């Protein structure tokens with residue numbers, strides 16, 4: 001289950017990375033297009049500016065000539081110069097306007113280019129962050145793969161006897177979902193054809209006993225025609241009896257408090273009401289044994 005989540009995390013991250021890389025490429029392409037545009041516009045603006053400057057100088061000269069002619073008393077010539085001057089002035093003003101329009105177009109291109117480069121830079125930062133996360137997810141995925149291999153190997157080493165071939169393989173599959181700390185304490189699971197009676201005379205489906213050497217021994221009993229279907233649920237419950245003592249004292253205390261605070265109508269099964277450990281096992285069965293709501297006492 002966790003493997004599948006890690007794998008889907010990986011492919012989601014990979015897809016996100018890919019999309020962002022494409023986005024960055026698109027933005028960068030546009031930024032470089034704008035840069036080329038800017039390089040094309042710059043000499044044009046300079047040429048327009050030179051043209052405007054030229055008319056300004058010409059106008060100034062014509063203006064000075066008109067003043068000089070006026071001072072010389074040649075009103076006719078002064079008038080001619082001043083008319084030429086006015087034409088030059090109009091040309092100069094038109095050229096100035098054209099230059100300032102071209103300059104503001106250039107500034108717009110420049111702003112757009114800077115903005116695109118900034119966005120590309122920001123995307124690069126996000127890409128680096130994504131690459132870091134993808135790296136972490138890959139490491140985690142690899143770690144989980146190794147863990148699940150270890151669990152499968154240990155589950156393979158548990159002795160199973162008295163089960164059919166099909167049950168044996170579904171039991172090993174069920175076992176490989178459990179933490180190694182539990183599996184390492186499980187020595188064997190044995191199927192016994194004769195039923196056993198529980199404390200209150202009810203037939204029981206399984207029982208867990210501690211061997212010398214801190215190894216556990218799980219017995220399964222054939223009293224229930226549906227046992228074949230419920231085998232992994234029963235095993236999940238029985239492994240709860242191995243798991244519970246492995247919890248820290250604080251964790252167990254928390255569980256006991258939770259058990260004490262739970263109303264009788266709210267337990268996962270009737271059997272869970274019996275005591276806090278059975279409650280824990282019944283919950284583990286629901287969580288790991290893929291149980292339907294049918295819970296049976298053990």
Ligand SMILES: [Zn+2]
Pocket residue numbers: 237238241278281298
């Ligand atoms: Zn039990």
